[in-house]
Amino acid sequence: MPYQFNFNLTRISRSFFREIASIAHSKGMHKRIGEAARNLLEKFRIHEITGLDVSEALILLEDFIDIQMKNMIDRERFLKSRRRALLLPHCARKFMDGRCKASFEENIPSYRCSHCSPDCLVNQAATLGERRGYDIYILPGGSCIHQILKKERYGGIVGVACGQEIKLAEGLLEKVNIAGQAIPLIKNGCVNTRFDIQALKRIL
Ligand code: SF4
Numbered sequence: 269m270p271y272q273f274n275f276n277l278t279r280i281s282r283s284f285f286r287e288i289a290s291i292a293h294s295k296g297m298h299k300r301i302g303e304a305a306r307n308l309l310e311k312f313r314i315h316e317i318t319g320l321d322v323s324e325a326l327i328l329l330e331d332f333i334d335i336q337m338k339n340m341i342d343r344e345r346f347l348k349s350r351r352r353a354l355l356l357p358h359c360a361r362k363f364m365d366g367r368c369k370a371s372f373e374e375n376i377p378s379y380r381c382s383h384c385s386p387d388c389l390v391n392q393a394a395t396l397g398e399r400r401g402y403d404i405y406i407l408p409g410g411s412c413i414h415q416i417l418k419k420e421r422y423g424g425i426v427g428v429a430c431g432q433e434i435k436l437a438e439g440l441l442e443k444v445n446i447a448g449q450a451i452p453l454i455k456n457g458c459v460n461t462r463f464d465i466q467a468l469k470r471i472l
């Protein structure tokens with residue numbers, strides 16, 4: 269399920285995301301997260317740079333904080349997991365039309381990247397994951413996760429998607445006791461989306 273608004277955080281300073289991590293660390297220790305989140309939005313001029321209104325920016329920021337917290341909670345279990353998969357969103361492919369040379373495997377269902385474009389984010393992420401022994405899936409939608417988990421047993425899953433899709437998937441992983449780690453998109457819109465490849469590298 270996509271957000272009801274579009275956002276693009278690709279021009280926001282890296283330190284914004286570092287501060288999100290620090291808020292996530294302190295969440296639960298004090299009750300002033302709302303205030304901290306508002307201060308962060310002001311400090312990094314999120315409204316000015318992205319055009320988001322305050323309530324949209326807060327929804328987004330809260331999701332980022334929650335995802336970061338969940339990553340921290342699951343991290344140890346994830347590091348102990350043996351068989352792992354990397355789930356990538358089809359919307360981050362360089363091309364969404366016939367210029368994308370990925371094949372589509374309906375029985376999984378997932379795209380299989382043919383590495384046609386070195387500057388394609390999905391290609392870069394898939395290559396990273398393959399080198400580290402992950403099974404790679406490029407998903408046309410979040411509902412595919414259910415089908416994959418019916419066929420394959422994984423101990424850990426790394427997922428890249430927009431925050432709302434990640435939150436839906438977290439519930440599913442919890443039910444089947446799989447440790448998850450997630451990277452939220454920093455630009456949504458279901459086409460030409462972006463995520464932080466360096467953050468993915470660190471989490472893998
Ligand atoms: S590199 Fe892979 S995902 Fe990207 S456009 Fe080419 S085939 Fe599609």
Ligand code: SF4
Nearest residue numbers: 270357359429430458
């Ligand atoms: S932005 Fe990407 S991950 Fe999010 S709903 Fe759209 S297609 Fe799915």
